[in-house]
Amino acid sequence: MEVDRADGRNPNQLRPLACSCSILHRAHGSASWSQGDTKVLAAVYGPKAGTKKNENPEKASIEVIWKPRTGQIGKPEKEYEIILKRTLQSICILTINPNTTTSVIIQLLPCAINAACAALVDAGIPMKHLAVAICCCSAESGYCILDPTKLEEQKMKGFAYLVFPNSILSVLPEGSSLVQGEPMEHGIITSVTHGAMSVDDYFHCLERGRAASAKLSDFLRRSLQSKLPGDLSKAE
Amino acid sequence: MGLPNASEDLSSEMEVDAFRRLFPLRYFERHLAESIRPDARPLSRARDTTISMGAVASADGSALAKIGSTTMLAAIKMEVMTPSLESPDEGCVSIDFHMPPICSPLVRPGRPAEAAPVVAKQLSDTISSSGMINLKELSLVGGKAAWMVYLDIYCLDADGALFDAALLSAVAAFSNLQIPTVSLDDGKIVMLPEEQKEENSEKEPVNKEKRKLTLGGIPFSLTCILHKNYILADPTSEEESIMETLVTVVLDSSNQLVSLYKPGGAVLAYTSAVQDCIALTRQRVKELHQILEEAISGMEID
Numbered sequence: 001m002e003v004d005r006a007d008g009r010n011p012n013q014l015r016p017l018a019c020s021c022s023i024l025h026r027a028h029g030s031a032s033w034s035q036g037d038t039k040v041l042a043a044v045y046g047p048k049a050g051t052k053k054n055e056n057p058e059k060a061s062i063e064v065i066w067k068p069r070t071g072q073i074g075k076p077e078k079e080y081e082i083i084l085k086r087t088l089q090s091i092c093i094l095t096i097n098p099n100t101t102t103s104v105i106i107q108l109l110p111c112a113i114n115a116a117c118a119a120l121v122d123a124g125i126p127m128k129h130l131a132v133a134i135c136c137c138s139a140e141s142g143y144c145i146l147d148p149t150k151l152e153e154q155k156m157k158g159f160a161y162l163v164f165p166n167s168i169l170s171v172l173p174e175g176s177s178l179v180q181g182e183p184m185e186h187g188i189i190t191s192v193t194h195g196a197m198s199v200d201d202y203f204h205c206l207e208r209g210r211a212a213s214a215k216l217s218d219f220l221r222r223s224l225q226s227k228l229p230g231d232l233s234k235a236e
Numbered sequence: 237m238g239l240p241n242a243s244e245d246l247s248s249e250m251e252v253d254a255f256r257r258l259f260p261l262r263y264f265e266r267h268l269a270e271s272i273r274p275d276a277r278p279l280s281r282a283r284d285t286t287i288s289m290g291a292v293a294s295a296d297g298s299a300l301a302k303i304g305s306t307t308m309l310a311a312i313k314m315e316v317m318t319p320s321l322e323s324p325d326e327g328c329v330s331i332d333f334h335m336p337p338i339c340s341p342l343v344r345p346g347r348p349a350e351a352a353p354v355v356a357k358q359l360s361d362t363i364s365s366s367g368m369i370n371l372k373e374l375s376l377v378g379g380k381a382a383w384m385v386y387l388d389i390y391c392l393d394a395d396g397a398l399f400d401a402a403l404l405s406a407v408a409a410f411s412n413l414q415i416p417t418v419s420l421d422d423g424k425i426v427m428l429p430e431e432q433k434e435e436n437s438e439k440e441p442v443n444k445e446k447r448k449l450t451l452g453g454i455p456f457s458l459t460c461i462l463h464k465n466y467i468l469a470d471p472t473s474e475e476e477s478i479m480e481t482l483v484t485v486v487l488d489s490s491n492q493l494v495s496l497y498k499p500g501g502a503v504l505a506y507t508s509a510v511q512d513c514i515a516l517t518r519q520r521v522k523e524l525h526q527i528l529e530e531a532i533s534g535m536e537i538d
Contacts, residue, residue, distance in 0.1 A: 078353040083499040187504025196492045
């Protein structure tokens with residue numbers, strides 16, 4: 001069944017991706033990530049000494065500030081901040097810099113998570129693995145498409161933002177990264193859904209999302225690796 | 237109490253309460269190894285749930301829901317307003333979730349709880365995604381007057397699984413809702429108080445028959461904690477603070493997935509874990525549906 005998408009993509013195709021790092025000079029790390037026309041800018045400051053009041057001093061804490069381009073900070077922003085914070089907390093190795101706060105400032109969800117990851121790498125914060133975020137929509141008749149534009153999103157029955165861990169390059173021997181019979185990169189870090197869809201549709205979206213996350217994580221790895229030799233020479 | 241000499245002897249040398257405070261994770265893991273939790277629940281059982289309708293007499297619809305100790309009070313007030321230009325025949329629902337300092341020692345006056353706006357947004361997303369409320373039903377006179385529904389949920393005791401209890405109380409309050417009678421008075425809608433029905437026969441109520449909302453697919457939810465290989469259903473606040481990975485699954489009565497919410501967390505959710513959570517939620521939906529039906533029929537007998 002051929003699906004007509006407004007920009008001529010087939011259901012599994014993602015929009016063109018672009019990522020650039022170190023665009024802000026004052027921030028310790030920064031990245032801009034764009035998928036098609038959606039562009040998000042993320043800045044990372046840290047680790048700074050001291051933690052906020054209720055946070056555990058034995059671990060590093062991550063603080064996320066989401067600034068919308070226009071308008072005031074309201075409830076949706078607070079929710080995104082918390083989702084982003086918990087996602088990033090799960091991927092950063094928190095015990096390395098205890099009693100510090102790392103602030104991540106974002107100005108749009110899936111794009112924002114990818115941008116925040118790239119910015120954290122740019123700042124040199126230690127992490128377990130990277131996270132790649134993808135959005136999948138499920139339409140009335142049950143097929144699902146990836147990475148929708150705003151217009152497509154509104155027409156869909158339901159959509160899900162999914163965040164998967166980046167695959168670990170094979171430093172370890174082949175079999176050891178299987179957990180419960182599934183490779184590590186199939187686990188979900190974060191999932192937020194809107195709109196009702198059947199359970200099978202959701203699992204369908206999960207599979208498509210996983211396949212796409214492999215492509216996204218390759219892209220991320222390539223674009224970040226190309227920065228590395230430059231950084232080393234800067235440090236000296 | 238006594239001096240611990242080796243780490244395995246720690247539990248026998250120390251009082252249980254001290255061990256629980258000092259090494260909470262080990263305390264819980266000792267229980268999980270026996271497939272039980274400190275409050276003697278098996279891993280997949282939720283706490284006792286009760287709903288009581290009509291808790292707030294002055295509201296148009298209200299309900300008090302308790303899951304274990306977590307207590308939520310939901311109340312609905314309705315007001316007539318002019319609908320917006322983009323949707324002239326639709327009403328509006330505004331959901332607000334409050335966590336007053338009474339609910340938990342961690343919430344202090346003047347500093348709103350972090351969880352409050354998140355749960356509020358989750359609730360409004362869930363209620364609009366589930367299609368439980370048909371906004372067109374809230375319209376009175378197309379283009380001129382429609383109902384604005386204010387749903388306020390107050391958390392009276394926060395002991396874990398806040399979203400579950402809040403959603404349950406919201407759903408119960410909507411089931412309990414009696415739309416006030418209104419009549420057209422010189423082109424303006426006025427509210428008719430109940431007692432005046434016999435005297436003012438000129439003011440015919442515009443919506444005499446339509447007093448209750450027809451609810452579409454009613455959403456029910458279950459929050460689970462993922463910890464290593466265990467899945468714990470319906471966590472208490474102590475469990476939530478130690479093991480941070482929560483998954484909330486919302487299903488409606490036709491088993492459609494309304495929402496699967498997992499906001500990060502150290503443990504990754506594999507397909508098998510997601511399927512187990514969904515299966516646990518299906519069971520819970522049946523229990524909650526029955527509890528809600530009993531509460532509704534209890535009200536009607538009165």
